[in-house]
Amino acid sequence: GQQLNQSPQSMFIQEGEDVSMNCTSSSIFNTWLWYKQDPGEGPVLLIALYKAGELTSNGRLTAQFGITRKDSFLNISASIPSDVGIYFCAGRRAGNQFYFGTGTSLTVIP
Amino acid sequence: SQTIHQWPATLVQPVGSPLSLECTVEGTSNPNLYWYRQAAGRGLQLLFYSVGIGQISSEVPQNLSASRPQDRQFILSSKKLLLSDSGFYLCAQEHDRALKGYTFGSGTRLTVV
Numbered sequence: 433g434q435q436l437n438q439s440p441q442s443m444f445i446q447e448g449e450d451v452s453m454n455c456t457s458s459s460i461f462n463t464w465l466w467y468k469q470d471p472g473e474g475p476v477l478l479i480a481l482y483k484a485g486e487l488t489s490n491g492r493l494t495a496q497f498g499i500t501r502k503d504s505f506l507n508i509s510a511s512i513p514s515d516v517g518i519y520f521c522a523g524r525r526a527g528n529q530f531y532f533g534t535g536t537s538l539t540v541i542p
Numbered sequence: 543s544q545t546i547h548q549w550p551a552t553l554v555q556p557v558g559s560p561l562s563l564e565c566t567v568e569g570t571s572n573p574n575l576y577w578y579r580q581a582a583g584r585g586l587q588l589l590f591y592s593v594g595i596g597q598i599s600s601e602v603p604q605n606l607s608a609s610r611p612q613d614r615q616f617i618l619s620s621k622k623l624l625l626s627d628s629g630f631y632l633c634a635q636e637h638d639r640a641l642k643g644y645t646f647g648s649g650t651r652l653t654v655v
Binding site: 463465467472473474475476477480520522524529530532533534535 | 546574576578584585586588591632634642643644645646647648649651
């Protein structure tokens with residue numbers, strides 16, 4: 433299946449710091465999604481992107497659809513302890529299933 | 543709105559025992575449904591997906607099987623569990639508006655001992 437690589441694999445940051453993570457694909461996608469998974473729960477959708485170059489925010493979260501359509505980025509500003517979890521990207525070509533990234537585990541140190 | 547019910551939440555089973563995990567969904571009719579497995583702290587591995595009753599596609603050859611006996615019911619099964627079947631199993635439903643991705647259930651933590 434399609435492989436999406438997320439970077440970094442894990443992050444340990446101080447509360448209040450900003451966070452950046454990215455997701456790359458070997459194929460072009462026309463939809464990118466970002467999910468967050470709290471420990472012991474299913475992933476929850478954070479942001480959806482539908483157009484190359486699109487920049488979308490959801491509170492302190494901002495995600496971008498890469499110009500090449502092969503990558504996407506997620507930024508979290510002023511992190512707080514409840515930001516802890518695993519962040520997944522997901523990409524899709526028209527008419528196909530979504531492919532998920534390998535995940536970025538975020539730990540916020542108070 | 544879409545709601546997914548998964549049960550049980552946790553399960554401890556001995557090696558060689560059978561397995562049945564159930565997922566029921568609410569919302570749109572004839573949804574696309576998915577079973578994923580997640581090893582500890584790892585990514586999501588797609589196991590099966592279904593586009594309709596009785597229609598199952600398998601992504602990875604393994605010790606598991608899936609069935610869709612009703613439109614809103616998706617079942618993950620095994621006749622004989624292996625230690626390597628341990629993991630966190632997630633059921634997902636494709637959103638009413640397909641561009642919005644999937645809605646996930648709360649998952650089942652399976653430990654095979």
